[in-house]
Amino acid sequence: MRREGLPELKNAEKGKVVLRFAPNPNGPLTIGHSRGIVINAKFAEEYEGKIILRFDDTDTKVKPPLLEAYKWIEEDYEWITGKKPDVVIRASDRMPIYLKYAEQMISEGFGFVCRCSSEEFKKLRESGEGSPYRERSIQENLDDWNKMISGEMDEGGAVVRVKTSLDIPNPALRDWPALRIQHKVHPCVGDKYKVWPLLDFQSAIEDHKQGVTHIIRGKDLMDSTRKQKLLYEHFGWKYPETLYWGRVKLFGFGSFSTSGMRNSISLDEYSGWDDIRLPTIRSFRRRGFNPNSLNDFWTDLGLTQKDISISMQTIESFNIKKIDSTTPRRSFVRNPVELELNNLENDSMILKIANHPEGSVEGHREWEISNQNRIICIERIDLKPNIRLKDFASIVIKDDKAIIESTKMIDKRPIVHWLTKNNSREAILYAPDKEEIIIYKGLIEKDDILEDTVYQLERVGFVKIEKIPNDGPVEMVWLHN
């Protein structure tokens, strides 16, 4: 039995599945995030469920939210899935809820305020001891809690912990921290809150409030699941089904973290979040990737807990399959050499060049060749005595003359792409190469090109034309071979 696509969801009822995708809005989405979007969207489609886009923006210090990123992420999401999420929420909007549950936790004695420093607690945890603050009275805890939320207590002065058994073998789970003090201004809600929940707490509460039935997350969050289950037991809630995926590394891209990219961009090492060297969704979109190929790619990878390394070539091959038949061909001559056509059969003629060799893109371009218009350009690298100008004629090159031998295919000489000088204009192609951008200068067809359109430049590769200015060169960005 061979399985196609994704595995089945446990305890999933059609129409009742609720999923969520929860990024940190400290930057736009990367190609790595797109896995979460694609997989969740796929499951939502299969089970007729809904997806919540939740912004986990409860850290103002280490990964401060970027105000613009909320909008960007919604755009990125929509680009990938072709639709909007069913629900969009921001954790920062829902602070009263989290604080209320935190207080309930303390009042009912399964949470406590711990005044240990992180170093102190680390030592205690290692030796299997509990915090000296864990056995204080509920009233003492509540008093400290009020100092925390009023702003009386300094950052680092205390955290709220979820009380667990100290006998749990996994040290990561013991008395785990749920909320901490952060006085820094939040770009959305200002300085209203002095205490912010940590991911494990905020996410646990919110998943319950939203009725999330299935969580799909990275396996680095396995201990999060375990911590949250402990919290759910305290509250008497039922924890969602949970699935995990492993780490994905993209060959060809170094390790990019959102905060790292943010820093590099602020240092002008990159032109912006859509810099063609960056593995962001915005960059992929800019370069002309088809979002459906991302869907096919991640679905093909499926959902495994293995840590994997993927070649960009694999993603690209999915994209080629998606776009090849609908992408018009054009001619781009790098390092052009001018030649004068000789031996024309007619004084004037119009060449019809198909937009696509298989005809899957309708139409053609018309190139005029005449006695007055007989200068052509080919790439310097193609400068050989006997070549064939694609779709036109076999020629012999002598000095700067291209002497037509025949318009018929008379032998198997190399076929090269070319242009008439009259129908050409300057163009620049920007291609990412690791940390560099390689610039190719050349000539492109003057007519029949459109901005924001993906073309396959014959014998070069797929590109997107970004700008066709009135003056100056056409600007193009590299997609792939």
Next chain:
RNA sequence: GCUCGUGUGGUGUAGUUCGGUCCAUCAUGCCGCCCUUUCGAGGCGGCGACCCGGGUUCAAAUCCCGGCACGAGCACCA
């Protein structure tokens, strides 16, 4: 160190729940051929893997035991 997870061809992936139909699937990659007026696409063929060692069994990728390797968590990040 403690805890958790993962190990199928170059890269991914199916099969592992209920052992036989698996001399192991599919994709990508690489090689060759065909087709094609692109170094693209398409077609055909080929290459190449069950981490290791024991055990159970008529039979093990699949079950058991023991190693090994890799990754993650043990943050007042997400």
